[in-house]
Amino acid sequence: MKYNRILLKLSGESLMGNVQYGIDPERLNQYAAEIKAVVEEGIEVAIVIGGGNIYRGVQAEESGIERVQGDYMGMLATVINGMALQSALERIGLFTRLMSGIKMEQVCEPFIRRRAIRHLEKGRIVIFGAGIGNPYFTTDSTASLRAIEIQADVVLKGTRVDGVYTADPEKDPSATRYSTLTFREAYEKNLNIMDMTAFTLCQENGLPVIVFDMNKPGNLLKILKGEKYGTLIQ
Numbered sequence: 001m002k003y004n005r006i007l008l009k010l011s012g013e014s015l016m017g018n019v020q021y022g023i024d025p026e027r028l029n030q031y032a033a034e035i036k037a038v039v040e041e042g043i044e045v046a047i048v049i050g051g052g053n054i055y056r057g058v059q060a061e062e063s064g065i066e067r068v069q070g071d072y073m074g075m076l077a078t079v080i081n082g083m084a085l086q087s088a089l090e091r092i093g094l095f096t097r098l099m100s101g102i103k104m105e106q107v108c109e110p111f112i113r114r115r116a117i118r119h120l121e122k123g124r125i126v127i128f129g130a131g132i133g134n135p136y137f138t139t140d141s142t143a144s145l146r147a148i149e150i151q152a153d154v155v156l157k158g159t160r161v162d163g164v165y166t167a168d169p170e171k172d173p174s175a176t177r178y179s180t181l182t183f184r185e186a187y188e189k190n191l192n193i194m195d196m197t198a199f200t201l202c203q204e205n206g207l208p209v210i211v212f213d214m215n216k217p218g219n220l221l222k223i224l225k226g227e228k229y230g231t232l233i234q
């Protein structure tokens with residue numbers, strides 16, 4: 001295996017699958033199966049999940065809600081998604097821990113770095129909920145920060161396209177996919193892979209990022225076996 005400890009970033013929106021709002025159970029179970037295949041290979045898996053299928057802080061101001069309040073609402077949304085994913089993983093026999101950036105003892109553990117690493121060493125899947133626990137950040141920044149903290153080998157950003165393209169492939173049919181990029185190239189070409197905070201954290205700490213299609217069955221495992229799918233940024 002090319003990587004031993006990974007951080008998988010899943011957006012909240014991807015959990016919507018075929019529904020208009022919230023969580024599509026079919027998609028949830030599909031993701032759980034993909035993750036199981038990886039865990040069975042002995043890879044340590046940490047997951048950061050977004051909340052965009054339920055709430056995003058930037059929406060708040062449109063409805064007269066203060067931005068900071070909206071951001072906390074978005075963080076709580078990620079905990080809901082984390083709980084759903086935790087259940088789906090446990091239903092298929094996996095061991096998990098949900099750790100939150102905001103204390104909520106009745107539903108999950110607080111994030112403690114050493115404890116998170118210990119869970120991973122014991123083969124438990126660790127899901128990081130509530131982002132980093134601070135407003136004005138995103139779950140992409142959370143993914144980069146937590147990956148660095150737990151010394152993950154790579155951030156795998158699961159999306160609905162199979163990598164980074166020269167233009168939006170859903171709008172421009174002539175767009176072509178990059179198989180590899182340096183952080184500098186991605187920045188100079190303005191490729192918008194992650195927000196700048198997340199991007200800078202990865203670049204400064206030499207943490208590679210792979211953007212790949214999470215919806216294609218078997219893709220996650222193939223990438224971890226070193227097969228070239230998606231775009232590697234390093």
Ligand code: UDP
Pocket residue numbers: 010011012013049050051052053055056057058070071072073074075077078130131132133134135136137138139140142
């Ligand atoms: N959020 C935040 N701090 C964090 C992580 C998330 O304030 O550390 C809020 C922010 O409002 C964001 C929302 O939670 O819009 C949901 O996360 P995100 O938009 O990153 O989810 P995704 O786009 O991946 O579904």
